[in-house]
Amino acid sequence: MSRSHKQCKLSYKLQTYSDTRFNGAFITMDIFLLVFDEMISVLDSSFINYYLLVDKELSERVCSFLKAFGEVLEEMSNDKVPTIYKVLPLREYLLNHCKLNPDDHDGIKEIKTFLELRIKNVWVLHDVHYITSLLHPSFKDFRINPDLKTKAIDLVKNAIWQKYLLSTSNGSAANVAPFISTSTSDTQLTTSNSLLSKCFDSPRENR
Known part of the structure; x- marks a missing residue:
């Protein structure tokens, strides 16, 4: 419930990756990038370091x-x-x-x-x-x-x-x-x- 409540604060709902969906990776990454700058405010402190390691520019290139x-x-x-x-x-x-x-x-x-x-x-x-x-x-x-x-x-x-x-x-x-x-x-x-x-x-x- 805690995670669900925090996700409601984002402008888009995050999509969980599904390997049964052919373009699942694109859908997941596209939504992730749309809310990338917002996520810092809803992430638990234990995940902040992982978030800071994400190369946003590369992620945008991959998504494109x-x-x-x-x-x-x-x-x-x-x-x-x-x-x-x-x-x-x-x-x-x-x-x-x-x-x-x-x-x-x-x-x-x-x-x-x-x-x-x-x-x-x-x-x-x-x-x-x-x-x-x-x-x-x-x-x-x-x-x-x-x-x-x-x-x-x-x-x-x-x-x-x-x-x-x-x-x-x-x-x-x-x-x-x-x-x-x-x-x-x-x-x-x-x-x-x-x-x-x-x-x-x-x-x-x-x-």
Whole structure:
């Protein structure tokens, strides 16, 4: 009760970290930073020394860096429109986000290195992710990672060829249904300042 009473004095309620929540670390740190300057007045004296050891500037940098991961999670959690075509570009967006910069804090470099390796090892792409991204009108050039374009094209060709073989074996090509589709309505609703638009191909110049 004592802790609960003291927490009521803060402008925001602190969030306990939960390892079952994908972006739990970001949520916890974000709230912590919002009330950082207020906490000195509610902490027990036994915790003051720990509080003074916290590097607020580094914590702010970490929170700023992790914000992109929270945005990607929100983008992928849309249950009203298809999101499968977003998987590859958003994965590459986060990998690019993890690239080291000369002026990065040593702590940020460690986090970037860890998360880049984690994404590559755990977030596995499947054929359908390459195909749907290539067929999306805004990802045809794979600007987010041109090295993946050849594989995507080969997968699309193979999918078309397999459909052709299936249709000929059934004696009719008229019954072949489109093997994949993307949501045009979602494309139209995407604004220029959205997260996904950062992965779009650059507009082609009129010749």
